Amino acid sequence: MDLNIKGKTALITGGNSGLGIETAKFLAREGVNIILSDKKKGEALEKAKAEVEKEAAMGAKVVTIAADISKNEEVLSLANQIETDFGGAHIVFHSAGARGAADDFLKLTDDDWMKTIDVDLMGAVRVCRAFIPQMQSLNWGRMILVASENAFQPYEEESPYNACKAAIINLSKCLSRSYSKENILFNCISPAYIETPMTDAMMEELAEEKNITIDEAVKWFVKNKRPHIAMERRGKPEEVASMVAFLCSEHASYINGTNIRIDGGSVESAFG
CATH class of the missing domain: 1.10.1220 (Arc Repressor Mutant)
Incomplete structure (x- = not known):
């Protein structure tokens, strides 16, 4: 299927492995310029770049830029570099995150909670805040955030992660109401137990x-x-990436403010 996004530019956070790299491959095949970002420069990120370059078609460029999403100045620097080099990002797939502290609720400290929130929730806030203005200037945007089955079906040992992922869905819905008139669409995916x-x-x-x-x-x-x-x-990363790629496309032009579960049937409720 032609996703009609040739020549667009996509930022993939958490781009050195997993959902990030597989989504990058899908988009690169469609002629999308790819910026792979992760916390640090290094062998893993460069290896990911080489893998994505093998898939790139129609003159798509693949570059890497390191940025720690827990540091606002690094997110802003990432956004500035993408605007300078590519004119801005049309697509952002924000897959960077961490499981964070996991233990019995009464054993988790404020510090445990804040470290998880800083990466899994505030990381998404920083990325959205930095790239929405670029999408406004381009009058076109697709922002895909990663939630989780944990948002609907929480596991007792992962309370900070559960709470953050539920907040991500709420954040995405909020932003979808604020910016859809500017042709910027916000959606979430909720994977479950992916490789x-x-x-x-x-x-x-x-x-x-x-x-x-x-x-x-x-x-x-x-x-x-x-x-x-x-x-x-x-689940396999490519089973998630194919849905993300579709949500980034022109074919998903009426899908906004929703959350799509990619969970192999993991969430028990029909209406979760």
């Missing part, structure tokens, strides 16, 4: 704790911690 570095780390920790293999840890986790996943497996 990403974050869940890989969780599985490595679980495997070590139980003295089992990673594959055994995944099977144990699905059975015991995510029993509502009807498909009984982890």
Whole structure:
């Protein structure tokens, strides 16, 4: 399908792996210029650039710019560089984030909460605040934020992450009401248990704790911690990226202020 976005420019935060890099590949195939951003410059980000460049078509450019989303000055610097080099970003897929502190609620400190909020909620606030003006100038924009199944079906050991992801959905809805008349669309996706570095780390920790293999840890986790996943497996990053790419396209021109669950049936409620 031609997404009709050839020549647009897209920023992908969290762009060195997982959902970020897979979405970048989809968009690069459509002739979209790609800026891959992550917290630090390094081998992982450059490797991601090389992978995306292999997929790039129709003269699409692929560059990397490091920026820590927990630091407003770095987000502003990122925005300024993109405006200087590309004239601004038409598309932002904000996939950077972290699981944050996870423990019994009564053991979590203010510092645990604030560190998670600073990355998972305020990171999105900073990115939106920096790039909405560019989209206003371009009179066209697609902002896709990453929420989670946790926003609807919270897990008791992840209360800061749960709260942040619920807030992301509310933020996206709020912004969709403010800027849609300027042809800027805001939507969320809510993945569940996808093969990403974050869940890989969780599985490595679980495997070590139980003295089992990673594959055994995944099977144990699905059975015991995510029993509502009807498909009984982890999702693949490309299964999420294909939906993100569609939401970035001209074909999604009447989808605004919504949240799309990509969760293999994980959320138990029909109306969550």
